[in-house]
Amino acid sequence: MFKLNDTVGNIVTEFPGAAEILKEHKIDFCCGGDRELGLAVKEDSNDNLEAEKILKKINQNYSQKKDDYQKIEDPKNLSQSQLIDYIVNNHHSFLQQYLPRLSELTKKILRAHRENHGEVLKKVHRLFSTLKMELEEHLIKEEEEIFPLIKEYSEQENDIKNKETLNAILELESEHDTAGEIIKELREVTADYQLPKDACNSFKLTYNLLKDLESDLFQHIHLENNILFARLEN
Structure with a gap:
């Protein structure tokens, strides 16, 4: 399960399905991927949702294995x-x-x-x-x-x-x-x-x-x- 001090880039790397959740709340996980989730929510989100709520949603989806990359091998496992x-x-x-x-x-x-x-x-x-x-x-x-x-x-x-x-x-x-x-x-x-x-x-x-x-x-x-x-x- 992910934590607030995990970087958003690493979260999406481990669980690509998190990308849609982060985009929904206008959180930059690509260029700003080196930021911790808690800080990224504070800097990017305009809907005043607490970081804990976003984290909970990510973890719930992760536990259900909802993934954007179902059609291909997990990108992090691919060679360069x-x-x-x-x-x-x-x-x-x-x-x-x-x-x-x-x-x-x-x-x-x-x-x-x-x-x-x-x-x-x-x-x-x-x-x-x-x-x-x-x-x-x-x-x-x-x-x-x-x-x-x-x-x-x-x-x-x-x-x-x-x-x-x-x-x-x-x-x-x-x-x-x-x-x-x-x-x-x-x-x-x-x-x-x-x-x-x-x-x-x-x-x-x-x-x-x-x-x-x-x-x-x-x-x-x-x-x-x-x-x-x-x-x-x-």
């Missing part, structure tokens, strides 16, 4: 190479499909609803455009530079705690922080993706896809920061 392949084949692939689609949709709804909701949708368009650029560059760096380096050292069983590798990881983690902050801004600007009464189907689809993007990106960053990179930093 297997985990990298999983991240690329699932989370990178997800972004490659969603980013172009959302780019078109954010422009489309800005044009269609500029008169009544222009202030919000201009911010959504700008934030998403920045996020898209950051993520596209980030994926290329991971796939072309960092992931092959991690695989090479892991497969050869050499000492991977070298300056080059660790500096590259610190740079990636900084980029994760930037993406995480933009996602939080998008949620704030849209008032938790609350739709206006005159929202068309494209408007609804855009907000739904942005929520999907947030959910997938949080899992994506968690796997890298709290499992893949953490193994190299310890």
Whole structure:
């Protein structure tokens, strides 16, 4: 069973099903994964729920084995190479499909609803455009530079705690922080993706896809920061 002084990153690593509970209460378990649960609740949660109540819910779900990763082997048990392949084949692939689609949709709804909701949708368009650029560059760096380096050292069983590798990881983690902050801004600007009464189907689809993007990106960053990179930093 988990405790309040367990870090949120370790909780989700041991029990991926906890991710949905933490997201429900707006607790950052990816970029802020190194914080103890009690502190994370105090810093992130806006619903005034006590940390003990969230902890109780996590432990109840854990005892019932409710897990987001039922379809695959527990990520923490995957090798570095297997985990990298999983991240690329699932989370990178997800972004490659969603980013172009959302780019078109954010422009489309800005044009269609500029008169009544222009202030919000201009911010959504700008934030998403920045996020898209950051993520596209980030994926290329991971796939072309960092992931092959991690695989090479892991497969050869050499000492991977070298300056080059660790500096590259610190740079990636900084980029994760930037993406995480933009996602939080998008949620704030849209008032938790609350739709206006005159929202068309494209408007609804855009907000739904942005929520999907947030959910997938949080899992994506968690796997890298709290499992893949953490193994190299310890």
